[in-house]
Amino acid sequence: MTNAVIIDAVRLASGKGKPGGAxxxxxxxxxxxxxxxxxxxxxDLDPALVDDVIGGCVxxxxxxxxxxxxxxxLSAGFPDSVPATTIDRQCGSSQQAAHFAAxxxxxxxxxxxxxxxVESMSRIPMGTSPMGQDxxxxxxxxxxxxxxxxxxxxxxxxxxxxxxxxxxxxAYSAESHRRAAAxxxxxxxxxxxxxxxxxxxxxxxxxxHSVDETVRAATTADxxxxxxxxxxxxxxxxxxxxxxxxxxxxxxxxxTDGASAVLIMSEEMANKLDLTPRARFHSFSVAGDDxxxxxTAPVPATHKVLAKAGLSIDDIDAYExxxxxxxxxxxxxxxFGADPAKLNPRGGAIALGHALGSSGTRLLTTLVNHLEAxxxxxxxxxxxxxxxxxxxxxxERL
Numbered sequence: 001m002t003n004a005v006i007i008d009a010v011r012l013a014s015g016k017g018k019p020g021g022a023x024x025x026x027x028x029x030x031x032x033x034x035x036x037x038x039x040x041x042x043x044d045l046d047p048a049l050v051d052d053v054i055g056g057c058v059x060x061x062x063x064x065x066x067x068x069x070x071x072x073x074l075s076a077g078f079p080d081s082v083p084a085t086t087i088d089r090q091c092g093s094s095q096q097a098a099h100f101a102a103x104x105x106x107x108x109x110x111x112x113x114x115x116x117x118v119e120s121m122s123r124i125p126m127g128t129s130p131m132g133q134d135x136x137x138x139x140x141x142x143x144x145x146x147x148x149x150x151x152x153x154x155x156x157x158x159x160x161x162x163x164x165x166x167x168x169x170x171a172y173s174a175e176s177h178r179r180a181a182a183x184x185x186x187x188x189x190x191x192x193x194x195x196x197x198x199x200x201x202x203x204x205x206x207x208x209h210s211v212d213e214t215v216r217a218a219t220t221a222d223x224x225x226x227x228x229x230x231x232x233x234x235x236x237x238x239x240x241x242x243x244x245x246x247x248x249x250x251x252x253x254x255x256t257d258g259a260s261a262v263l264i265m266s267e268e269m270a271n272k273l274d275l276t277p278r279a280r281f282h283s284f285s286v287a288g289d290d291x292x293x294x295x296t297a298p299v300p301a302t303h304k305v306l307a308k309a310g311l312s313i314d315d316i317d318a319y320e321x322x323x324x325x326x327x328x329x330x331x332x333x334x335x336f337g338a339d340p341a342k343l344n345p346r347g348g349a350i351a352l353g354h355a356l357g358s359s360g361t362r363l364l365t366t367l368v369n370h371l372e373a374x375x376x377x378x379x380x381x382x383x384x385x386x387x388x389x390x391x392x393x394x395x396e397r398l
Contacts, residue, residue, distance in 0.1 A: 001106060002105060002106050002108060002266050002267070002268070003106075003266065003267040003277075003280045003281075004101075004102035004103070004105035004106050004264055004265075004266065004267075004280065004281045005264070005265060005266070005267050005270055005277035005278070005279065005280045005281075005398065006262055006263070006264060006277065006278050006279045006280070006281075006364075006368055006395070007043060007263040007264070007265060007270060007275050007276070007277060007278065008039055008042055008043055008262070008263045008278070009192060009260070009261070009262040009263070009278075009361070009364060009365035009368050009369075010035050010038050010039060010042070010192055010193070010194045010260065010261055010365065011035065011192055011193060011194065011258065011259065011260035011261075011358070011361070011362050011365050011366075012031060012034060012035060012193065012194060012196055012209075012258050012259050012260070013189075013193050013195075013196075013209055013210050013211050013212045013213065013258075014212040014213055014214045014215075014256050014257070014258050014352055014353035014355065015122070015198075015209065015213050015214075015256065015257040015258065015353075016122070016213050016214060016254065016255070016256065016257070016353075017119075017120070017121030017122045017254065017255030017256045017257050017353070017355070018121075018122050018255060019122060020201045021122050021201075021213060021257055022198055022201075022209045022213045022257075023120065023122070023196070023198060023209065023257035023258070024120070024122035024123065024201075024257060025198060025199045025201070026120075026196070026198055026257075027063055027120075027123075028057075028063050028064050028068065028118050028119070028120035028123060028124070028257075028259075029063070029068060029071050029072050029075050030072075030075060031118050031120060031196070031257065031258070031259040032055065032068060032069070032072035032076075032116060032117075032118040032259045032261075033072045033073070033075040033076040034076075034194055034196050034259065035116060035194055035259045035260055035261040036053070036072055036073055036076040036078070036114065036116060036261055037076040037077065038194040038261075039114060039261050039262075039263045040076075040078075043263060043275060045112075045263070045273070045275075047073075047076075047077070047078040047079060047082060048078075048079045048081060048082065049111070049112050050078065050082050050112050050113065050114055051104075051109075051110040051111055051112055051113050052082075052083055052084065052085070052101070052104070052110060052113045052114075053069050053070070053073050053078075053082065053083070053084035053085075053113070053114045053116065054069065054084070054085055054087065054097040054100050054101050054113065054114070054115050054116070055068065055069030055072070055084060055085070055086045055087070055094065055097055055115075055116045055117055055118065055357070056086070056087055056088070056089070056092075056093025056094030056095070056096065056097045056115075056116070056117035056118075056357040056358070056360055056361070057069075057086050057088065057093060057117065057118055057119060057356075057357035058088055058090055058091070058093055058119060058126075058356040058357045058386075059119065059121075059124040059125075059126065059128050059356070059357075060086060060088060061124060061128050061129065062123070062124050062128065063120065063123055063124060064118070064119075064120065064124050067084065067085065067086045068086055068118060069084035069085060069086045069116065070083070070084035070085070070086075072084075072116075072118070087100070088357075089286075089385055089389065089391065090356070090385040090386035090387065090389065091322065091324060091354070091356055091359055091360075091383055091384060091385045091386065092359075092360050092383050092384075092385040092389065092390065092391040093117055093356070093357045093360060094115060094116060094117025094260065094357055094358055094359065094360035094361040094362075095359075095360025095361070095363070095364065095381065095383060095391045095393060096286070096360065096391055097115040097116065097117060097360065097361065098115040098262055098264070098281075098360060098361060098364055098393065099284050099286070099391060099393065100115070101113040101114070101115040101262075101264045102115075102264055102281040102284070103284065105264060105265060105266050106281075110265075110266075111265060111266055111268075111269045112263075112264075112265040112266075112269055113264050113265070114261055114262065114263055114264070115261070115262045115264060115361055116259070116260060116261035116262070116358075116361055117259065117260055117261075117355075117357040117358040117359070117360055117361050117362070118258070118259040118355070118357050118358050119256070119257065119258065119259075119355040119356040119357040119358050119359075120257045120355075121255040121256055121257055121355060121356065122255070122257050123257075125255075126255065126356070136148070144291075144292075146239070148291055148292070148294075148387070149292060149294075150231065151294055151295060151324065151325070151386065152230055152231040152247050152252070152325070153231055153236065153240065153243070154292065154293055154294035154295050155247050155252070155295060155324070155325035155326075155327050155328070156231060156240070156243040156244070156245060156246065156247050157240065157242070157243060157292075157293055158293060158295055158296065158325075158327040158328065158331050159243075159244065159246050159247070159327040160242045160243050160244055161242075161293075161331075162327065162330065162331045162334055164246070164326075164327050164330055164331070165244070165246065166225070166244075166246040167221065167225075168330065169246055169247075169251040169326040169327065169330070170221045170224040170225055170248075170250060170251055170326075171221045172251070172326045172329070172330055173219070173221075173224055173250055173251040173323075173326050173350045174219050174220050174221045174223075174224060176323060176344065176347045176348045176349075176350040176351040177215060177216050177217065177219040177347065177350070177351040178217075178219075178347075179344070179345065179346055179347035179351070180212065180215045180346060180347025180348075180351035180352050181215055181216075181217035181347070181351070183346040183347060184211065184212065184215060184217075185217075188346060188369070188373065189212070189346075189366075191369060192365050192366065192369050193210050193211075193212075195208045195209065195210040196208070196209050196210075197209075212351075212352055212353065213353075214254050214256060214351060214352060214353040215347070215351045215352060216351070219250075219351075223250075224248070224250035224251065227248040227249055227250045228248065229245045229246065229247060229248055230247050230248055230249060230252070231245065231247055232245040247325060247327075251325065251326040251350065252324070252325050252326070252350065253322075253323055253324050253325070253348075253349035253350055253353065253354035254350075254353055254354070256349075256353030256354050256355040257355055258353060258355030258358040258359075258362065259355070259358050260358045260361040260362040260364075260365055261361060262361050262364055262365065264281075267280070277398050278368055278372065278397070278398060279368050279371065279379075279395045279396060279397050279398055280395065280396050280398055281393065281394075281395055282309055282378070282394040282395055282396045283305050283308040283309035283311075283393070283394040284305065284308070284391075284392070284393055284394075285301050285302075285304035285305035285308060285391070285392045286301060286389065286390070286391050286392075287300040287301035287304055287389065287390050287392075288388055288389050289388045289389070289390070290388055291387050291388035292388075293388065294384070294386065294387065294388045295324060295325065295327070295328050295331075295384040295388075296331065296384070296388070297384060297385065297388055297389050297390030298321060298328065298332050298382040298383065298384055298390040298392065299331075299332060299335050299336075299390075300390070301382055301390035301391060301392035302332070302336065302380070302382055302392050304392065305380070305382075305392035305393065305394055306380075306394075309394050311378065311394065313336045313337065313338055315378055316342070316378045316379065316380045316394070317342065317371060317374065317376025317377055317378055317379060318342050318345055318367060318370050318371060318374070318376055318379045318380070319338060319342055319343050319344070319379070319380045319381075319382075320344060320348070320363040320364075320366065320367045320379070320380070320381040320382075321333075321343060321344060321348070321381075321382055321383070322348065322349050322354065322359060322363060322382070322383030322384065323344065323348035323349040323350040323351075323354070324349060324354060324383070324384055326350060328384050329343055329344060329348065332382070345370055346366055346370055352366075359383065360381075360383065360391070363381050363383065364381055364393070364395070367379040367381055367395065368395065368397070371395075371397040372397060376397060377396060377397055378394060378395070378396055378397075379394070379395050379396075379397070380392065380393070380394050381393045381394075381395075
């Protein structure tokens with residue numbers, strides 16, 4: 001079987017996903033173009049050799065509409081002959097892009113392909129739709145007469161079901177910031193971050209942006225304890241009496257701008273081009289789960305990918321479980337008896353941000369670098385996705 005291997009993986013440093021954030025003055029096409037161009041330059045690769053670019057983006061409206069992956073590669077200077085497509089599997093969009101890219105290589109459809117993702121949450125706010133239209137339709141209203149709920153409410157239900165109290169959620173979140181801050185201070189992220197020139201919101205000067213804007217090194221569980229809950233209302237309390245209302249901005253991922261990209265090819269092509277593979281794709285899965293709990297699908301997705309790989313959780317050296325909300329990785333770790341030290345060891349989305357369409361390849365980028373830095377062999381990545389889905393990926397360091 002043809003091996004699909006990772007040659008390189010890059011990302012932008014996160015920007016706060018609101019007006020005045022470091023990346024908020026940059027068009028999302030240019031965010032994605034920056035990482036696409038970096039992959040080509042860093043590996044001295046002729047872009048005409050790329051068979052396809054597969055990108056993830058959730059809010060495909062406005063400046064992110066009309067196949068942003070194709071627009072971005074043209075902006076990055078790729079030849080007209082290189083095609084691209086943009087997909088939406090909600091928060092897992094670029095993880096799914098990596099699956100499609102690697103599976104295409106394994107099937108023999110591609111020799112070289114780039115998986116990537118982008119989201120500018122400052123410029124295209126979450127939930128934006130043309131003319132305020134309802135994206136669900138009457139069939140969903142019939143099946144779920146009370147309506148599908150916000151992901152934050154799902155996080156509350158998970159916290160209640162797995163008996164995760166406020167202190168536990170806040171302590172976990174503070175540790176995410178501590179780990180991310182330590183990784184930043186040690187220079188760990190330097191190899192994966194592509195600097196981008198941005199206009200300063202302070203004085204209008206053009207400055208480089210190369211440090212994650214969302215990491216707060218001074219965060220403590222005590223400081224998080226003072227934050228008000230985000231989703232509690234009397235109406236929701238009546239509908240969900242089991243909820244304890246522990247979710248706050250401090251134990252949730254922040255709105256974020258970002259872009260990331262991974263260069264994937266066949267092992268044979270890597271040898272032909274004298275490029276050194278860093279990891280190979282070992283196994284893939286995708287799963288659906290209850291859309292009301294919504295964020296629990298990483299559990300069945302992980303069961304599926306471990307079974308396909310013939311591995312146990314103890315065989316995995318690091319797990320990247322996206323921190324959309326603190327209950328998600330904590331619930332996942334409880335279900336698998338996972339080692340907390342291996343869980344998001346460089347910090348997660350609570351600290352590093354969750355730029356929706358970019359997060360899948362962002363997590364993959366950090367996972368590859370962590371395995372290399374520690375000598376680990378296997379890494380597992382999974383993330384919850386809107387409407388109750390999840391992808392899971394196992395990679396093997398080479």
